[in-house]
Amino acid sequence: VPALPTSAERPKTLGKAPDVPTGALFGVGDxxxxxxxxxxxxxxxxxxxxxxxxxxxxxxxxxxxxxxxxxxxxxxxxxxxxxxxxxxxxxxxxxxxxxxxxxxxxxxxxxxxxxxxRPPIYVLGPVKNPGSFKYAAGMTILHAIALAGGLDRAE
The missing domain is CATH 3.30.1950 (wza like fold)
Structure with a gap:
């Protein structure tokens, strides 16, 4: 059974958040x-x-x-x-x-x-189902196009 670390062995936490942003940033409408x-x-x-x-x-x-x-x-x-x-x-x-x-x-x-x-995203142009879609963390342009049914290819 491992022993618990002493207070001297525990990692120290920062008193202030770092100036470098980590993760997603907040925007208008969030x-x-x-x-x-x-x-x-x-x-x-x-x-x-x-x-x-x-x-x-x-x-x-x-x-x-x-x-x-x-x-x-x-x-x-x-x-x-x-x-x-x-x-x-x-x-x-x-x-x-x-x-x-x-x-x-x-x-x-x-x-x-x-x-x-987050506010919704809007997919317009040559896609099968243009419109607004709920934003999900980590979403890319390809995800948005897929939500809109993919590209509308002329047959």
Missing amino acids: RLKAVFYERVDVEEDKWGGASSALHGILQRPELSGEYIVQEDGTISVPLLGSIPVANRSTQQVQADLAETFNQLLGRKGLVSILPLE
Whole structure:
């Protein structure tokens, strides 16, 4: 049975998301879900004993919810205002929201972002069934043409 790594052996995490985008970037019309959490210090319990945890996590439902990227590339979050998200990765948006939370509310915030839906794509031209189709992550032009029934070849 392998032993658990000590704190010195565990990998260190970055305090800030990298500047290099990873994964898909958000764009106008994208729908995303943001869940906000606040780290709170747990005080001694009423009996005078030390708490088993030094920190607690509290969800902030008044900030959490589904957001749509507006024409100006932002989402509007209650208490935090307009936050730019267009052309940014999930990790970058999480870091930006957590930093804004920390600056404006003076508390340590944690944010989880889940991309929910992208706007539809439109396939036009010499295909069998032109029209709009639901976007799927990793979709290529060939996938889009296949969704439209393939190229319309004159017989």
